[in-house]
Amino acid sequence: MIDAGKAYNAANKQFVSGIRELAQQSTKDEVIEHHLLFLSLQILFDQAQRSIKIQLQTFVKDDIRKFKEAKKQFDKVSEEKEAALIKNAQAPRNKQHEVEEATNILTATRYDLFSELQPLMKLLGGQVQDFSNDDTKLEYNVDADNGIAMEGYLFKRASNAFKTWNRRWFSIQNNQLVYQKKFKDNPTVVVEDLRLCTVKHCEDVERRFCFEVVSPTKSCMMQADSEKLRQAWIKAVQNSIATAFRDKGDEGEKLDRKSSTSTGSLDSGGEPKERSLKGESALQKVLAIPGNTCCCDCGQPDPRWASINLGITLCIQCSGIHRSLGVHFSKVRSLTLDTWEPELLKLMCELGNGVINQIYEARREELGARKPQPGDPRHEVEAYIKAKYVDRRFVRRPSDEELRNKVVSLSKQEKRLSSSSEHLPPRPPPPTPKLRPGQLIQIVFLSSHFSDAAESPPMAMPATLPPPSPCKEVVFYEPKEYSSGLQLYWAACARSLPDMSEALAHGAEVNWVNTEDDKRTPLIMAVQGGSLVTCEFLLQNAANVNQQDAQGRGPLHHATMLGHTGQVCLFLKRGANQNAADIDEKTPLTIAVDAANADIVTLLRLAKMNEEMREAEGPYSQSGDETYQDIFQDFTHMASNDPDKLNRYQQYDPQRP
Structure with missing residues (x-):
């Protein structure tokens, strides 16, 4: 059809050009010249009318009317689908009849929404399996051309007192988790760096298909439309974290520097929160302890992270490895992004890298184990940390006599502290007042x-x-x-x-x-x-x-x-x-x-x-x-x-x- 149209246009152009040339040859006869030029213009006008005007009138009278009707129907069904999605999301997990009812309504509205496309869907056949099923195939693509590794709709729980749920368009891009309320809105950053996060299922809320992305500064509760979608998003976040750590390079150092210069953090409600303590900041107090100015495990200078149950400071790479061990081995916090309770800060100041390494690396040199250095491959550092804290391979076991002496010494130390003026002994009950x-x-x-x-x-x-x-x-x-x-x-x-x-x-x-x-x-x-x-x-x-x-x-x-x-x-x-x-x-x-x-x-x-x-x-x-x-x-x-x-x-x- 296109080739025939091109041939027609070429022939028609040639024909009009021929008439104009004939008119130029008839300059001596004004009547013939005038009529030949008028004929060429008339042919062009007729062509324009046939090719544009008639089709445009048909488009305005018929096609636009059909389009408006279709759009009105589509908007109506879309609103019904949105309402069905909200009702399906609100269905409590412990009320099966409400879950089934909401699921059936959602399936019916999806079918109505795509009913106009049914002939095309049937034509596509095997390429589309079930267009009414919401379990969309989502894949995490770190090499996407537009930088968006994954995107889709999720319900997000607000941090206000009402804990309302809103449907937003989420995406994972540039190692960040962001969402948009409307298509043209600028993305709102939920998590600035996914390397600092963990993701987990949430079964302790009333809604189904919920998961939570937790960062050192806040957490974000989200809900997918189905179990398959929830698993896809959790896998996507986990893959993003793993990819970011593999490609961290100089970005990790930049992040450490950036976190060290920041002056505010966000709590779970998303509001700025002052984290500096009276006098020195948490970072200054903890780094003032001997041995804390370098990472406890690899020696990287200027650590910005800490394990609060061990009482040590860590670089960003080692903190990620510690986090992967689980909280029963190590609980990681940021020295610059998190708020620090006074008792927790004192805990950090009473331990430190020097004290802990004397315990957990007591036999390292004896066993010939090499301590990691800054810049070593991640898998080598990870193997060392697991050997150190999980297997406790380098801990020196005391003899029975050493253990006995230690216990006796501690009991005597307790008595000395109890009688010391520096320690406040248990207060006696007050005397009975004279009333x-x-x-x-x-x-x-x-x-x-x-x-x-x-x-x-x-x-x-x-x-x-x-x-x-x-x-x-x-x-x-x-x-x-x-x-x-x-x-x-x-x-x-x-x-x-x-x-x-x-x-x-x-x-x-x-x-x-x-x-x-x-x-x-x-x-x-x-x-x-x-x-x-x-x-x-x-x-x-x-x-x-x-x-x-x-x-x-x-x-x-x-x-x-x-x-x-x-x-x-x-x-x-x-x-x-x-x-x-x-x-x-x-x-x-x-x-x-x-x-x-x-x-x-x-x-x-x-x-x-x-x-x-x-x-x-x-x-x-x-x-x-x-x-x-x-x-x-x-x-x-x-x-x-x-x-x-x-x-x-x-x-x-x-x-x-």
């Missing part, structure tokens, strides 16, 4: 922050207070057997983090139970020792915050009885069960009320009220109350930086009326 008959002691709570304060009247106690349950005195005895668990037990009481790290490296169980001492655990002994940092170290290494001793008392009970407000705050933040009762049927709140400790009573009441708020918001709520978080943050900073301010017993004056 007039009928006089009551009122404990005022910080309930004015909550809307239901009027329903929470202040608690009243009798004038004569019973003494709090006494805590067992820490006494060393000759055990039947010496073990790394016993070393961890006494090191926790002696507040010696290096000895605790050594015990864990020797295979000590962090929740080891001393059956010869009321089934106490290292975490309970850390409470007895009065150190907030020691408790933080054990919790970072997976200590059970609710494990009880033979008296039915958990760490929260012991911290309450001793009046250690900072530890109470720490345990409540870590999910300690304050409803648990000991064999005397006393809960931590009962103990705190008996001891007239207003700080701890306030914390326990606030934690209980916050828990009730979260339950009222629904089983999948994670927000709670912001006032509760702010107050706990204040208590945490005070316990870490100004512990004397929490010694209410020392401020108590029994002679005051």
Whole structure:
């Protein structure tokens, strides 16, 4: 058809040119010349009318009308499909009938949307398997011409208080995860560098097909339209992370430099958050520890990452390897992008690369193992790190005599610290105040922050207070057997983090139970020792915050009885069960009320009220109350930086009326 059209146009052009030439030959006869020129113009006009005007009129009258009708129908079905997608996404996983109903509606709307294309789809035959099926074939293509390795629609959970879900167009491009609300909008960056992220399935939310991309600064919850699509996106993110690490080259160094100069970070809500501490920053404080100015595993200068349960600093490559080991071996944080709690920062400052390498590399030279250097291939560094922390191949095992001497030394060290003026010993119960008959002691709570304060009247106690349950005195005895668990037990009481790290490296169980001492655990002994940092170290290494001793008392009970407000705050933040009762049927709140400790009573009441708020918001709520978080943050900073301010017993004056 095209060739015939070209031949026609060429012949027609030649014919018109011939008429014009004939007109030029008839210049002597004006009548003939005039009519020949008019004839050529008439032919051109007729051609234009036939080729343009008639077709244009047909297009305006018929084709555009059909197009408008088709567009109207398409928009209608598209809106129905969008509504069906939203309903399908909202279908709870535990209500099968709602899931089936939403799936059937979605399938029907997809069929309506593509019904006009059905003849073409049938013609394509084997090239298209099932156009009504949403399980689109998605592949991760790192070498895509447009730089977009993968793209598609996902539901994204907002970070606001309502946790709303919105459908957005997501894409993985240039090692970033971005999304667009509308086609012409500039992409919004969710994750700036996928190397710093991990991706995981989410089965603890009500919706199906959810997954979460977690970075050091925030997390993003997303939902695919089907299980197949969810798996495709998770695989795409994982492939992007692996590809970025393989191709990191100089970009990793640039990222380290960039992170070191940044001054703000984002929390899970996406808002800027000040991370600098009073005085020096977290980076400056941690790097000031001897040995911390170079990566603990490969020696790369200026590390910007840390393993908080080991207490070491890492370069970006080694931090990625540590993250791949799993959190039961290493928990990685950024020294520049993350916020640092005071107790966690003190933990880092009490350990460091020098201390940990003395433990985990004690036999490296003896075994002839080569320590990696900056720039070594990733697989060599990864093999070394696994041998060092997972297999613990270079740890020196102590003899029975060395272990015995270590345990005895730690028990004596605990006694010296207990009598030292630098250590605040467990505070005794307050003397019974002299009160007039009928006089009551009122404990005022910080309930004015909550809307239901009027329903929470202040608690009243009798004038004569019973003494709090006494805590067992820490006494060393000759055990039947010496073990790394016993070393961890006494090191926790002696507040010696290096000895605790050594015990864990020797295979000590962090929740080891001393059956010869009321089934106490290292975490309970850390409470007895009065150190907030020691408790933080054990919790970072997976200590059970609710494990009880033979008296039915958990760490929260012991911290309450001793009046250690900072530890109470720490345990409540870590999910300690304050409803648990000991064999005397006393809960931590009962103990705190008996001891007239207003700080701890306030914390326990606030934690209980916050828990009730979260339950009222629904089983999948994670927000709670912001006032509760702010107050706990204040208590945490005070316990870490100004512990004397929490010694209410020392401020108590029994002679005051």
